[in-house]
Ligand SMILES: Nc1nc2c(c(=O)[nH]1)N[C@H]1C(S)=C(S)[C@@H](COP(=O)(O)O)O[C@H]1N2
């Protein structure tokens with residue numbers, strides 16, 4: 001996976017940015033831009049550049065900063081969907097998520113799914129990290145869950161997979177043509193990152209509905225909108241263009257940066 005971003009690519013990207021030639025064809029952006037034709041928007045190119053530069057600067061395995069318990073000053077402020085109303089979620093919530101399953105599917109050797117009890121009985125990791133929302137607020141909170149990486153290995157991610165798409169239960173937006181369900185995505189470096197956990201605990205309590213019960217993903221080096229709540233399916237893909245408006249997430253579809261690094 002780390003082969004995707006080589007030092008050479010990074011240097012090429014920087015050189016391009018530096019010389020102001022970013023609009024003059026984009027063969028050098030081989031990671032995302034190869035999915036697109038010549039009509040790509042400037043914004044998308046900027047996203048790719050941001051991704052490459054941020055990824056190169058941050059490295060594959062660098063950990064997000066972890067804090068001391070004394071630095072938790074308030075509860076995790078609920079934001080976005082706080083109480084999903086889809087029938088599926090309402091039903092699960094009514095029975096305290098007894099029949100909840102997290103599914104991993106798509107470009108995998110075998111589709112797998114896990115109950116909440118199974119997830120809770122896997123090796124747990126707790127981390128106290130800072131959540132940064134683009135709306136301009138931050139919260140330090142303790143997240144407990146199990147690492148995503150080993151679960152992906154159980155499914156057997158195919159070598160052709162490039163992204164993990166995170167599908168959520170909540171209808172973040174209702175339109176005349178139906179509900180829009182929240183989703184986001186990451187590359188496999190972030191999916192396998194040691195601090196990327198399927199979190200079911202928040203500040204030593206069961207994860208509340210307002211913060212994404214029963215399971216929400218933490219991708220600690222990314223902004224708030226890359227922390228999917230009410231997660232039910234992780235789909236391994238090689239192309240993001242078939243989901244939503246094709247930019248890899250609900251907020252990403254409205255123009256937010258795909259990588260969303262902090
Ligand atoms: N399913 C889902 N995930 C989501 C959202 C959402 O509305 N629905 N909002 C995102 C945004 S913008 C933020 S800041 C955080 C808020 O998480 P919190 O409610 O635990 O603070 O969740 C992110 N993940």
Ligand SMILES: [Mo]
Pocket residue numbers: 079132133134135224225
């Ligand atoms: Mo956010």
